Amino acid sequence: MSIKPLYFDRNENQYGPAPACFEVMRRADIELMSIYSRDFQRGVKSRLSERLAEDLGVEENAVLLGYGGEDILKQTVHCYLGKGEKIMIPSHSWWYYKSISDEVDGIKVEYPIVEGDEEYEYDTERMLALYREHRPRVVLISSPNNPTGNSLSLPDLQRLLETMKESVVVLDEAYWSFAQEDNTYIRDLHERFPHLLIVRTFSKYYALAGIRIGFAVMGRGLVQLAQFSARYLGYHRLSEEIALAALDSPDYYRDIAKKMEQDKEMFSRELGSIPGFKVFRSQANFVLVRIPEEIRADLKAALTDRGLIVKFMNEELLHSHMRITIGTQEQNRLLADAITTIMKDEVAA
Ligand SMILES: Cc1ncc(COP(=O)(O)O)c(C=O)c1O
Secondary structure (H helix, E strand, O other): OOOOOEEEOOOOOOOOOOHHHHHHHHHOOHHHHHOOOOHHHHOOOOHHHHHHHHHHOOOHHHEEEEOHHHHHHHHHHHHHOOOOOEEEEEOOOOHHHHHHHHHOOOEEEEEOEEEOOOOEEEOHHHHHHHHHHHOOOEEEEEOOOOOOOOOOOHHHHHHHHHHOOOOEEEEEOOOOOOOOOOOHHHHHHHHHOOOEEEEEEOOOOOOOHHHOOEEEEEOOOOHHHHHHHOOOOOOOHHHHHHHHHHHOOHHHHHHHHHHHHHHHHHHHHHHHOOOOOEEOOOOOOEEEEEOOHHHHHHHHHHHHHOOEEEEEOOOOOOOOEEEEEOOOHHHHHHHHHHHHHHHHHHHOO
């Protein structure tokens, strides 16, 4: 009998979206599915961009929409980074940053994210030094960062932005909202830093990865990107309506975030007490765990046999680590128990 796998490997939100999102699909009609939006006649992109602008306190034309954060990141790099120009990216980061830089033959300058006692940390001094040395066209910062889970503090970000004024600074906040509720800083940063792009998504916190919708708040100096990304026939109308329903369901999502916080602590406590394991503090919906390198293959095989699919990192700097996406409480219990049992009975035997 084959087991239905449980996926802890791609930072999806297994709780699923708010009930109101399914309601939108049940109500979908010809207008929504067969007809182009006419919102542009009102001088806006859509009801979604209007709503996001209102919620975040910025002007509607500062809101950029796209097919997930992925699409917006790709568009930004393709718009600004020319062949042979430099882009700063974190040493431990989502592989996609390197991939889009390579697509345009950009030169990658990696800045370190360093391992602290409890969590990984940005080294802002080093970032500033590298910035002065290389004068990159684009700087990519991810907060919380994937796969390390750490965030950059607001004072540190402001310091970086003050110095990096000659570059396009992209702040990828795909994992925002799990540990922080505050959005008020966006308006302030938007007022002060015309070279800043803040990228967010409905995929993670709102559990809507399948409907492919992301957005960004675009600094006033990024006119070229506004033109590059303009879509004259509108966006995905059904996805936009679903996203609006998600924004109208804050209690549903806060409850999930609370459960995830409890389970991150549970993983930290339980896996952290296995000899040789270290669980790093995370502000996202995943935790990075360092494991003894010699047990990596056996643990991976034993988990896969049980249908528990975890991401075992395979990178130069992170080859004895696994990244666990936080699932539902029931799924997390199963995984933590399985790892504990495997370590006691099989791998360590
Ligand atoms: C750091 C980071 N940014 C952006 C994304 C993009 O997600 P999406 O395209 O679904 O919005 C991901 C997806 O895993 C990610 O890990």
